[in-house]
Amino acid sequence: MKTRENEPLVSIITVNYNQSKITMELLASLRKVSYSNIEVIVVDNASPSDNPDIILEQYPEIKLIKSQKNLGFAGGNNLGILESKGKYLLFINNDTEVTVNLIEPLVEKLELNPEIGVVSPKIKFFFNPEFIQYAGYTPMNPYTMRNNLIGYRQKDEGQYEKTSEMPFGHGAAMMIPRSVIEKVGLMADIFFLYYEEHDWFERIKKAGYKIYYVAESTIFHKESISTGKDSPLKIHYIARNRIVFMRRNLFGFQFIISLMFQILISIPKNYLSFLFKRNYKLLRAFQSAIIWNVENIFNRNIHKNNTLKSLKNGDI
Template identity: 60%
Template sequence: MYAQPLVSIITINYNESGVTLELLKSLRALTYPSVEVIVVDNASPNDNPDRIKEAFPEVRLIKSPENLGFAGGNNLGIDAAKGEFLFFINNDTEVPPGILEPLVETLQKHPEIGIISPKIKFHWDPSLIQYAGYTPMNPWTIRNNSIGYRQPDGPDYDTAGPTESIHGAAMMVPRRIVEEIGKMPEGYFLYYEEHDWAAMIRRAGYEAYYQPASYILHKESISTGKNSPLKTYYLTRNRVLYARRNFSSLHLLFSILYLCLISIPKNTLTFLLQRQWAHLSAYWRGITWNLHHPAAART
C-alpha cells in the first residue's frame, strides 16, 4: 500500500463556468483522500467565475488579470499548488471516483516516469476511445495520432506502458519533475504545449506513460470550438513552432519541404474551394507568424 500524498488538481475556466461546475461536481465524489482543487479563470470576458466559488467553496479560485493561454493558466495553478503531484485536467471533462489512485501509485512505483495520462473516452459515447497513447510525431507532417481514436473500448487498449506523448486534457506530473524540468512552455498559448512539455521531460531521461486503469470522459473543444478559425490559427502556428523547437536539423528540413510543397498548397486550395475565408486567413497568419518570430524556437 502506497502513501497517498496531496494531489493538486488544476483546471482552467474560460467563459464556461457552467461546464466547470459539472467537472467540480464529479471531483467531489473522488475516493482519493488528499486533494486540493485549483480553478484558474483565464480572464473570462463573458462569464462570472464567482459562481464557481459560491457553489464549491472548498475550491481555490484564481482570477488571472489576462488570458494567459493553456500553459500560462496552468502555470498560475502550479505556482499556487501545494501537492506532491499535479493533475492537470480540462474543465470540459468529468471523472469517475477512482481516477487518481492508479495514477499516483504508478508514479510512486516508477520514478522513471515523468508524466502520465489516463485513458480518455468521449463523454457523448463512453464506449469510444479518444486517447490510449500517442504514436510518434511524424517528422514530415508534424502530426501524431491518438491510438484507439474513435475505436470501441476494449482489452486492446488496457495495457499500461510508455507512450510517445500524453494528452493535455488529463495529465499528472510529480512536482519534482516540474522543479527539475521547468513549467509548461508558454509560447504556444493554445495547442501543442503538452507535446512540447512531454518532449522536454523525455529529453531529460524520463518516460511519458499511459495508464488505462484510470479514465476520464471528455466533452472536447467546448471553449475553442471544434472547427473554429481560432483553432485553425493555433494548430497551424504551433505545429510549425513545435518542429522548430524539437526536431533535428534534418527532420526540420523534411517538415519544411512537406509544408511548402504539399501542406500549404493543399490547405490553401481547400479553404478557397470551400470559401472558408476566415479559416484561410487564420491558416496563413499561423504560417507567417513563424517567419516573424525567429526567436520563438529558443524560448
C-alpha cells in the same frame, strides 16, 4: 488501507474561460473521487463574459485564481502550478468529468516508478461513453509534425487494457510529479493553445523520463466544447504551433526536411482545401498562422522556457 495522512497530496489544476457552468460540472464530479488528499485549483483566464466568482460560491473548497489577462492553456496552467502544493500535479481540461477512482492508479504508477515523468488515463467521449478518445499516441512524424491517437473513436471492448509506455500523454488529463516540473521547467507559454503539452512531453523525455498510458484510470471528455470543432481559433493555433513545435524540437537535416514539407506540401494543401470549400474564415485563420511564423522568424522567445523561479518572479 491508505488514509489522507499517508496519501501524497495531489493538486488538480484546471483552466476556465467563459465556461463556469462547464467547470462546475467537472468540480461536481471531483467531489465524488475516492482519493481523499487533493486540492483543486481553478484558474480563470480573464473570462470577458463570465463571472467566475460563482464557481467559488458553489465550491468554496477550491482555490480560484483570477488571471489579469488570457494566458492560454499553457500560461493558465503555469499559474496553477505556482499556487499548487502537491507532490503530484493533475492537469485536466475543464470540459472533462472524472470517474470515482481516477486518481489512485495514476499515483500508484508514479510512486512505484520514479523514472516515469508523465501518466495519462484512458480518455473516453463524454457524450458517447462507449467510445475511446485516447489510449495512447503514435510517435510524432518528424517531417509532417503529426501523430495519431491510439484507439480514437473505437468502441471500448477491452482492447486497450494494458498499461503501456507511450511517446506522449494527453493534455486533457495528465499527472506529472512536481520534481519533474522543477527539473524541466513549465509549459512554454509561446504556444498559448495547442502543441504546448507535446512540447512539454518532449522536454520531459529528453530529461530521461518515460511517459505512460494507465489503462486502469478513466476520464470522460466533452471534446471541442471549449474551442469548437474547426473554429478559426483552433485552425490558427494548430497551424501556427505545428511550426513552432518543429522549430523548438527539430534540428539539422530533420528540421530542413520538415520545413520543406511544410512549405511545399502541407501549407499549399491546407490553403487550397479552405479555398475550394470557400471557408474564408478558416482560410484567414490559417493565413494568419503562417504570417505569424514569418514575422517571428527571429523571435528568441520561441525557444524560451519558463522555470518555477521565473514564474514566481512574475516572468510570464
